[in-house]
Amino acid sequence: MLDTQQDGYLTADGRQIGPVVLELKNITLRFGGVEAIKDISFDIRTGEVRAIIGPNGAGKSSMMNVISGFYNPQEGDVIYKGYKRAKMAPYQVARTGIARTFQNIALFEGMSVLDNIMTGRMNLMKTGFLSQALWWGRAAREEDEHRAAVERIIDFLEIQHIRKTPVSRLPYGLKKRVELARALAAEPQILLLDEPMAGMNVEEKEDMSRFILDVNDEFGTTIVLIEHDMGVVMDLSDRVVVMDYGKKIGDGTPDEVRGNQAVIDAYLGVTHD
Numbered sequence: 001m002l003d004t005q006q007d008g009y010l011t012a013d014g015r016q017i018g019p020v021v022l023e024l025k026n027i028t029l030r031f032g033g034v035e036a037i038k039d040i041s042f043d044i045r046t047g048e049v050r051a052i053i054g055p056n057g058a059g060k061s062s063m064m065n066v067i068s069g070f071y072n073p074q075e076g077d078v079i080y081k082g083y084k085r086a087k088m089a090p091y092q093v094a095r096t097g098i099a100r101t102f103q104n105i106a107l108f109e110g111m112s113v114l115d116n117i118m119t120g121r122m123n124l125m126k127t128g129f130l131s132q133a134l135w136w137g138r139a140a141r142e143e144d145e146h147r148a149a150v151e152r153i154i155d156f157l158e159i160q161h162i163r164k165t166p167v168s169r170l171p172y173g174l175k176k177r178v179e180l181a182r183a184l185a186a187e188p189q190i191l192l193l194d195e196p197m198a199g200m201n202v203e204e205k206e207d208m209s210r211f212i213l214d215v216n217d218e219f220g221t222t223i224v225l226i227e228h229d230m231g232v233v234m235d236l237s238d239r240v241v242v243m244d245y246g247k248k249i250g251d252g253t254p255d256e257v258r259g260n261q262a263v264i265d266a267y268l269g270v271t272h273d
């Protein structure tokens, strides 16, 4: 078991995992009479790949939405970088360094790949419309910097050949990669990926897995992902939280979770009291 008090540790493959960056404390989220999340606590460490898994309707997306600020839980606290996070809108959360992708692709279909990725930098843009009009030089310089950053991401994710292509013309797997690129353009410290491989074939899944690990490695980005493909989850993740019917039923390394009887039961469909 991990000692959550220690500052960090080295993984078996030599990656440095840092201290806790985000902590969810006794989170309860209700939709009317439905308790989607029931008193769940867990933490996310700097630099790790943290998965949230569980059967359909377990509450995974709801939890992701709590982290991204889309939902405010009725009970519990989100502690980010040591401070309790106040209620805030998702765009404010994004400004604190948390970016996300969606379960269903949410790109601007009519716009080019390049322009879609550029929208990911909105939160980082300093010069607004007025200063662009009044102080063109500075705005132009800033625009150049944003374009250069976007080009680096395009190279990194190997999508140079489609940079001018409208998103609507891309196959599904590439759209998912463009979504990843747009989220990365925000230069997040924590990247939330909601089913990044859903609907992909084996080859596309392998590519996406490689890119996720490369992002984690190259930029030190902390990754939180929801994924149904167990092979992928166990390969990619440092630690896994398991949810079932809104409760946390497991939390640990892939090996620990694999051997957890409650987790095995949930996946085999054993009924609970």
Ligand SMILES: Nc1ncnc2c1ncn2[C@@H]1O[C@H](COP(=O)(O)OP(=O)(O)OP(=O)(O)O)[C@@H](O)[C@H]1O
Pocket (backbone or CB within 6 Å): 031, 034, 035, 036, 054, 055, 056, 057, 058, 059, 060, 061, 062, 063
């Ligand atoms: N906006 C909402 N309004 C009402 N109920 C909701 C809402 N969002 C989620 N729920 C309910 O909360 C529970 C958890 O849903 P959630 O989508 O978080 O699960 P999930 O684990 O992500 O499922 P899946 O794997 O199918 O995406 C479900 O019972 C769902 O019907």
